Amino acid sequence: MREKSLISEAKQIQLATDLIKLGARLQVLEANTELSRERLVRLYKEIKGISPPKGMLPYSEDWFTSWQPNVHSSLFINIYNFIIKHTNVHTIDAIIKSYKLYLEHIEINSLQRVLSLTRAWTLVRFLESRVLRVIPCTKCKGNFIVHSLEIHTNHVCGLCNIPSRAGKTKKKVA
Template sequence: MTRTTLEASFLLGHKLVTAERLIQWGARPPVVSRLCQLTPKQSVRLFKWVSGCSPKQGMLPYDDNWIVRSATNNIHASLFLGIIQDLKHLLSISVISADQFLVAYALYASLMAKNKPELRQAAASSGHSPILDINRAWYLIGQFAAGELIFKHCDTCRARYLGLHQRHISFSQCPICEVWTDRSGRRRWTSLKSKHKRNA
């Protein structure tokens, strides 16, 4: 076996191991294909082997406005993409590899597992899962790279949070400070309408 063949075998093996880890975290075949440079057929076959079942049908989470659906969504997206940006800055890179994506997502999941009081409360009151889905996390990276998302800093709590680029200011408020709780216990973004309801 030549050196070139050995290197190719090692590279393929590394891709398969990375793909397996992605699937174990819940990544669907299209995400695995893009991150690991595998064919769709290879990704589906590997998914079935790792998970023991066929992959979920339907589209991936392509909701461009997901981060402004709720303050909780924004908190989770901001934490994850903040980790991604810090990792890119630390490594002086412009594009995240599959391995680096896994490191960032595992770190995010670890932070969620620690049950920070404010994050636990936000997740419980909204009824959302405390963990950002890995497929949506991958899509958020693409949104950020395309310039659709931008980071902002809150002057009050100093938090770094995400806003939609070229949107009205109500879509880029701090998800920690600019929220209020309605009668059902759900956290809502502050707006002129919500302020009126809160003060009524």
């Protein structure tokens, strides 16, 4: 029987800690660390002071193509793709670094955070499985998330062609 490395275990705990602090759900922790569910739950409670939320992860790929989520998801995935292409950082570490940069951009520009870490992780999985893809806008040339199976000749993004009801939420009306 092989003995577990303390350094390896410490790295796993640090990764889980980073993910929890960024708001990752338990399923994301389980998929990206080698720690047991029980240890992850204890760690989550220690860091957040509450039990991890229960229930299924958000699954719909349609969420990523609606107006405001598409803008934020596209921003995140462009950061992620830049990191993957120009650094030696990959997998969950690239998601963490990209998400932190996304959060910095949101804070600097006083924007509302729309994309959670769990949704960012899900987005990367949708792109890897080719459920979604990134294509350029024909007007601004920016890269945006679209459904893979739809026809996208002459795609115009939600920033170049803002929907009439964009940003008019019940919260803003109240």
